[in-house]
Amino acid sequence: MAKILCVLYPDPVNGYPPKYARDDIPTLEHYPDGTTLPSPAAIDFTPGELLGCVSGALGLRQYLATAGHALVVTSDKEGANSTFEKELVDADVVISQPFWPAYLTEERIAKAPNLKLAVTAGIGSDHVDLNAAIARGITVAEVTWCNSVSVSEHAVMQILALVRNFVPSHEWAVKGGWNIADCVERSYDLEGMNVGVLAAGRIGLAVLRRLAPFDVHLHYSDKRRLPAETEQELGLTFHPDARSLATSVDVLSIHSPLVPETYQLFNDELLGQMKRGSYIVNTARGAIMDRDAVVRALESGQLAGYAGDVWYPQPPPADHPWREMPYNAMTPHTSGTSLSAQARYAAGTREILEAYFGGTPIREEYLIVHGGHLAGTGAVSYSLGGTASPGSSGQ
Numbered sequence: 001m002a003k004i005l006c007v008l009y010p011d012p013v014n015g016y017p018p019k020y021a022r023d024d025i026p027t028l029e030h031y032p033d034g035t036t037l038p039s040p041a042a043i044d045f046t047p048g049e050l051l052g053c054v055s056g057a058l059g060l061r062q063y064l065a066t067a068g069h070a071l072v073v074t075s076d077k078e079g080a081n082s083t084f085e086k087e088l089v090d091a092d093v094v095i096s097q098p099f100w101p102a103y104l105t106e107e108r109i110a111k112a113p114n115l116k117l118a119v120t121a122g123i124g125s126d127h128v129d130l131n132a133a134i135a136r137g138i139t140v141a142e143v144t145w146c147n148s149v150s151v152s153e154h155a156v157m158q159i160l161a162l163v164r165n166f167v168p169s170h171e172w173a174v175k176g177g178w179n180i181a182d183c184v185e186r187s188y189d190l191e192g193m194n195v196g197v198l199a200a201g202r203i204g205l206a207v208l209r210r211l212a213p214f215d216v217h218l219h220y221s222d223k224r225r226l227p228a229e230t231e232q233e234l235g236l237t238f239h240p241d242a243r244s245l246a247t248s249v250d251v252l253s254i255h256s257p258l259v260p261e262t263y264q265l266f267n268d269e270l271l272g273q274m275k276r277g278s279y280i281v282n283t284a285r286g287a288i289m290d291r292d293a294v295v296r297a298l299e300s301g302q303l304a305g306y307a308g309d310v311w312y313p314q315p316p317p318a319d320h321p322w323r324e325m326p327y328n329a330m331t332p333h334t335s336g337t338s339l340s341a342q343a344r345y346a347a348g349t350r351e352i353l354e355a356y357f358g359g360t361p362i363r364e365e366y367l368i369v370h371g372g373h374l375a376g377t378g379a380v381s382y383s384l385g386g387t388a389s390p391g392s393s394g395q
Contacts, residue, residue, distance in 0.1 A: 002357070003070045003114070005091040007084055007102035008054050008121075010075040016055040024048055025340045031145045032206065035365065038143065038348035047343035052097060058121055058346040060353070067357065077102045088112045093356070095119045095349060099333040101127035101314055109136055117356055121349045122147055122336050125368045126258040126285065131384055133369045140369035141362050143348030144377050145202060147336035151283050152206035154309065154335030155253050158281045159211075161329045162305035163190045163251065186304070186327070191215050196249035198242055199256035199284070200226055201381070207253050208234055221245040224380075246270060251279045254308075258285035259383045266290060271297045277304040283335045286312035295325045303327070309335045 025048040030036055045051055045059030052058070057073045064071045072091075076083040077100070084102050088094065092114050096102040104118055109132045118128050120142035133140050161167060169183035195211055196219040197204040205226070208218055212234050220226070221239040231238065239245035242265060246252055252274075256262050266280070267290040280303060282289060291312055297303040307329035311322065314333055322330055336345075348366070355362045367376030374382055 001068050001070060002092040003072065003087075003090055004060075004064060004093040004095065004353075005084065005087050006057065006060070006071060006073045006095040007077050007100065008052055008057070008073060008075060008097060009100035011053045011055050012050075016053070017050055020048060020050075020339070022048065025343065032149070033145075033202075035145055038146070038344055038351045040347050040350040040354055043347055043350065045343075045346060048339050049342075050339065051342040051346045052099065052121070052337050056342075056346075058095065058349050060346075060350060063350060064353075069357075075100065085111075088115075090114055093117045093119065093353070095121055096127060097121045097337065097345075098124040098127065099314070099337050104128040104133070106132040109133065109138070117141070117352075119349055119352055120368075121345045122341075123151075124257070124285070125378070125382075128368075130369055130374070130378070130382060134372055134374075134384075137372055138369065139356075139362070139367070140378070141352050141366045142368055142377070143345040143352070144363075144365045146344040146348050147338075147341035148202040149206050150338050150341040151203045151255075151335040152210060154331075155203075155207050155255075155281050155283045156210050158283070158307035158309075158329055158331075159195070159251055159253060159279065160190060162279045162281065162307050162327075163188050163193070167329050190251070193217070193250040194219060194248060195251040196220060196239070196245045196253070198222075198245060198252060198254045201255065203283070204253070204255035205230075207255065208236065216251075219245055219249050243270060243273070246278075247273050247275070249278070250275060252281070254280065254282040254284045254288060256284050256288060257381050258287055261383065262288050264288070264290045266293065268293045268296065271302060274302070276302055279303070279305045280307075282306075282308035282310055284308075284310060286310040286314065291321065295321045298326050298328070305329065307331075309333045 044062040050056050054073050054075050072087050074083040089111055106129045115138055118140045123142055125140050125142050128140050165187040172179045172183055194217045197207050198221055200220040200222040218234055219237045221242055225238055265288055271293055294306055298306055305327045309331045310333055352362055364376045368378030
């Protein structure tokens with residue numbers, strides 16, 4: 001029997017939903033590159049249900065109980081007296097989400113001698129100290145592709161929300177006003193703007209494809225240049241580094257993983273070199289930004305707007321300055337945990353567990369660390385040298 005410790009975000013404040021807004025969700029045949037969707041032997045949930053909170057338990061309760069395993073599900077993850085800290089000491093498997101990450105630091109890993117597998121129910125495993133996992137022979141896996149398109153849709157939504165000044169306009173409507181001049185004094189058309197994507201992996205490329213019909217000038221930067229036919233198809237301008245990209249565009253959408261090279265990459269210096277009145281949308285990792293430099297850039301007018309759904313740390317404290325800074329369209333980390341995405345990453349988590357408990361290989365594309373080294377997707381998306389840090393989807 002194994003002990004599985006699952007850390008998920010809290011239930012809705014009004015309780016687990018007895019009914020949903022829709023009766024079903026679309027059925028996908030495959031991911032955009034042809035990769036097959038998660039394929040566990042079975043699932044014990046209805047796609048479209050709320051699975052990412054404590055009551056939802058990723059739909060794993062019946063499966064694990066039938067197999068004789070012990071499942072502990074909690075949202076209490078901070079501090080030495082948290083449920084996570086107490087239950088970790090004899091856990092064999094830890095499951096967490098980027099939206100409510102359970103930080104597996106070197107110190108915590110040292111306190112968990114039985115730990116063999118850390119699963120990210122979603123994409124992005126920087127909340128795990130990968131160096132410590134490698135040293136201990138722990139396998140780290142995530143459900144690659146499961147919510148890439150989900151995040152790309154959220155990024156496009158936030159780009160439009162900033163450029164069109166949606167949030168203040170909506171607030172006037174809610175207040176009972178008809179203040180058109182107040183609404184449009186910061187509203188522009190996206191058409192014709194230079195829009196850049198930092199890291200054109202699964203999410204970044206999906207953003208580029210969704211923006212192309214808006215008749216914008218598209219730019220990107222990535223460690224691996226896209227095929228020439230893709231650049232030609234979308235009319236892309238390639239930039240060799242983040243600085244060249246950031247200083248050339250009106251709108252920047254960030255999709256890079258959090259690695260030592262990107263930690264606080266956007267500081268006062270780099271933000272100051274961007275075009276005055278630029279917009280940034282960050283659905284990658286909060287710690288890619290210098291927190292207070294973003295606030296200063298918005299207050300000075302260097303940035304016209306900032307949006308995203310990733311913070312530093314997660315969840316952020318009530319007095320986090322991004323909650324109150326001007327011209328923001330921030331959301332909690334929801335981009336990758338739509339009900340549609342949850343069905344995929346819950347199924348993928350079960351597929352990983354079935355492989356692990358059955359002694360069969362976990363899908364190569366799901367692997368981040370395995371056999372004492374970076375593996376699978378991890379080998380092309382992560383670099384070693386940093387430690388688990390409080391941010392949390394690039395790929």
